[in-house]
Amino acid sequence: MTLPIAWSAAREAVFEAGSAAAPAAVPVPLAESDGLTLAAGLVTLTDLPAFPTSSVDGWAARGPAPWRIVGRVLAGDAAEPLAADGTCVEIATGGMVPAGTTAIVRVEDSTVTGGAVTGEPRKLPDWRRRGEEAAAGEELLPAGTPVTPGVIGLAASCGYDTLLCRPAPRTALLVFGDELLTAGLPGKGRVRDALGPALPAWLRRAGTEVVAAHGPVGDTLEDHVAALRGAVEAGAQVICTTGGTMHGPVDHLHPALAELGAEYVVNTVAVRPGFPMLVARLPGGQFVAGLPGNPQSTFVALVSLVLPLLAGLTGRALPTLxxxxxxxxxxxxxxxxxxxxxxxxxxxxxxxxxxxxxxxxxxxxxxxxxxxxxxxxxxxxxxxxxxxxxxxxxx
Known part of the structure; x- marks a missing residue:
């Protein structure tokens, strides 16, 4: 009889196995990177901001007032320097602050009379200085960071067109059990399949691409082996199965894994509920996560083994508690x-x-x-x- 492994040790074992099998990183266009994982630190390609920019609409002025208006700077313009005291340019929010500027006066704090501007700048400068947010070459986020819309926006502001990311793991779901109904009311010894509709959604929320979902799979060894081979052919890197993890008369997962030449990473975990859970590795490198058939136990196995495995495969840290x-x-x-x-x-x-x-x-x-x-x-x-x-x- 297989002795169960401690729950914390099981999490670490599958995480390490996933980390060792993590695929090579690939460049991904920014718009397609949401939900992936940074494979390299996000390093600024330029100072942020790359040039001093106005935070308000107003006047960029040099020296004491009054200031003679000598031009205008809109967002996107390359600003010419202010060469003399007593001069200013009209400036829009986001506009490049001209070299030589000593103050920016807001529109609402200024008066224009006969081509000259007077007014009082606020105590805090109304422009962002070059490199105020980050200096060129500074690491803003480490490798292993999940890519979110905020990360995408930050990368774009740094000048990135693509991000080096770990690909989303490709997963498959196989639901075992002749007793399962896929529609209608349960009865006469048969129950509704609650896992076939639910688990793909959870796998997608975990950042995976679900390439196959099949069930119910018949309670025979031949059907189990064929379903596992089909998931491999569909390109799944992680195959989640439900049910059949014990050694009863219709539990065929262990014999199927043996026929396919799999090796166990974890086989039975000292956790309740859900202890007859497992993760095995097929000769081709694919992982099979055997989840118990009872629904709550299935989700215990999902958070205990599948999520740490996926974290390793994507280059993320072991999920924290x-x-x-x-x-x-x-x-x-x-x-x-x-x-x-x-x-x-x-x-x-x-x-x-x-x-x-x-x-x-x-x-x-x-x-x-x-x-x-x-x-x-x-x-x-x-x-x-x-x-x-x-x-x-x-x-």
């Missing part, structure tokens, strides 16, 4: 780590109801799993680690 203060007692699970679904109530984490392995009601109203280490219990008022659930944003 946040902290919460428990608002009620949470039982332990003996020698196993207990991942307990919780919701936030008044800033404190409280266990939710309806958390059986086969239930999804509790999960739908939760913010994540409180981590109760082996041999302990969670006490109200104590601080616990939290494994967050994916939200509506891409990670």
């Amino acid at each position: 946040s902290s919460v203060t428990l608002g009620a007692d949470v039982p332990g699970r003996g020698d196993f780590t207990h991942l307990a679904l919780v919701t936030l109530d008044g800033g404190r984490a409280r266990p939710v109801a309806h958390v059986g392995s086969a239930m999804l009601r509790g999960l739908a109203g939760s913010v994540g799993f409180a981590v109760i280490p082996p041999g302990t219990e969670g006490r109200a008022g104590a601080v616990a680690q939290l494994v967050p659930l994916l939200d509506g944003e891409r990670s």
